[in-house]
Amino acid sequence: MNRSQGITVLGATGSIGVNTLDVVACHPGRYHVVALTAHRQVDKLFAQCLQFRPLLAVVADASAASQLQQRLRDAACPTEVAYGEAALEVAATLPEADMVMAAIVGAAGLRPTLAAARLGKRILLANKESLVVAGELFMRTVRDSGAELLPVDSEHNALFQALPAAYDGNLDRNGIEQLILTASGGPFRQRDAASLRHVTPDDACNHPNWVMGRKISVDSATLMNKGLEVIEAHWLFNAPADRIDVVVHPQSVIHSMVRYKDGSVLAQLGSPDMRTPIAYAMGWPERIAAPVKALDFLALSGLTFEAPDLQRFPCLRLAFDALRAGGAASAVLNAANEIAVEAFLQQRIAFLDIPNLVERALQTQDLSACHELEALLQRDADTRRQVQAWVAA
Incomplete structure (x- = not known):
């Protein structure tokens, strides 16, 4: 250089x-x-x-x-x-x-x-x-x-590292069975559904592993962040919804995995520090130093995995639904979620109102495709106005 x-x-x-x-x-x-x-x-x-x-x-x-x-x-x-x-x-x-x-x-x-x-x-x-x-x-x-x-998202950066260097956007031609995104599960992973009615914005922003802004912290708590990442992975890697999976991995050591057709699974591991994927993206195709604490395998108590609970955290299901629906569904999902999260952070709605508002938007808004930026932004604005009206009602 x-x-x-x-x-x-x-x-x-x-x-x-x-x-x-x-x-x-x-x-x-x-x-x-x-x-x-x-x-x-x-x-x-x-x-x-x-x-x-x-x-x-x-x-x-x-x-x-x-x-x-x-x-x-x-x-x-x-x-x-x-x-x-x-x-x-x-x-x-x-x-x-x-x-x-x-x-x-x-x-x-x-x-x-x-x-x-x-x-x-x-x-x-x-x-x-x-x-x-x-x-x-x-x-x-x-x-x-x-x-x-x-x-730069840690999960997609991990997938990028675990995919073939010459990946051309064709899963089958590269022998890929599935992309697997890991999720920490957020701060409410072990909370019962009834207790989620009373959580506060500060509770939701108290992430166990990552230091993030308040909006993305709430998205992590609802699992909407993982849902948005599923949609992002679809576009980045040309992967349909049924070739993308999510597993909850509370330790946040494995950041994502690629399952190949020969039975191999390649995973990217590291300390939960965003400076690693940032440095990787900045230096690519070289690897450059980052001020990150080395992962100490001897200090790990174990690596565990579980399925996400779509009953307690329906936002992940809604994101998969929006991806499968196509058109402007993902734009509507995102706009509704941004307004709902903002209202929750302002203590105008409850935590469990977030997925309810998003689902209502997906059921009532125009989901037809928009191919130009201005049309997409208009659909975004229309959804925001509608959800704001529901919040104010």
């Missing part, structure tokens, strides 16, 4: 963004930061700008932008500041950026990630909603532009 590679981090103040910058800091001669984006965490973004000196920083609105710009000027930091959705697309398409870490949570990350894909950049995909909402459109854009798409 002769030239320092530029990276834009979409969602720099979230857990994936912070971990990405940790990896960048370990390789100062290999990578440099071109742009950082955040929502409204001005203090955190300000500190990141001082450390990494990006060309551009993007925040959500004019007020946050004004505050950040003044603080950067006072600190003699040359970073320019912009705000709004259009500025996110600018950050994702700067010519100085060789790669884009797509780590904005939710459908909000779709437009800038798609913009980077159109330009043929290396996309480090942590925003699973880009594929859940617009899988057909996104994958078509990647193929047409020649962009490199590398999965």
Whole structure:
């Protein structure tokens, strides 16, 4: 590697963004930061700008932008500041950026990630909603532009590592029987169904293994996160729903597995630390160092597996249903879930209301296919309005 590679981090103040910058800091001669984006965490973004000196920083609105710009000027930091959705697309398409870490949570990350894909950049995909909402459109854009798409979710990164190096999207031609995603089971794996009626947002965000943002932590608690990952795996690896399986693995040591037709199963193992898949995606096809604690096999008490309980956690079933339904079903599923999770975090609905609202949306919204971005985003907006109305009723 002769030239320092530029990276834009979409969602720099979230857990994936912070971990990405940790990896960048370990390789100062290999990578440099071109742009950082955040929502409204001005203090955190300000500190990141001082450390990494990006060309551009993007925040959500004019007020946050004004505050950040003044603080950067006072600190003699040359970073320019912009705000709004259009500025996110600018950050994702700067010519100085060789790669884009797509780590904005939710459908909000779709437009800038798609913009980077159109330009043929290396996309480090942590925003699973880009594929859940617009899988057909996104994958078509990647193929047409020649962009490199590398999965950062630990499960899909593990599958990528366990698949043949020259995997061409054909399971049978590569002797593959099944893709197996592992799930920790979340904080309520051993809770009885009746007790789930009374769990709080803090309970749901207290994940036993991973340190994540509040939205994805709730998704982990409902198993919707695993459902979204099933849909993502379908698009990434061209796998139908009946060739994707989910097993609960509470220790979070095996991150996913590939079962081959000869009886072999290849698994990727490691400590539950997102800096491993981030470093793998950043350095691919090389492997680069990451500040991750080595997995100590002698310290492991055991590796256990169990089937997911679809009665207590119906969100996983709903995600499989949406994948099989096709059309805009996955976009509706995601939009309904985002509004329901937000309402739960605001303590406006109960935990068990989340799958009920998602299922109601799938039963009532238009699930017909949308082939263009604006039509998909309109379907997303319509679903959000309807679920918001149900929450308010």
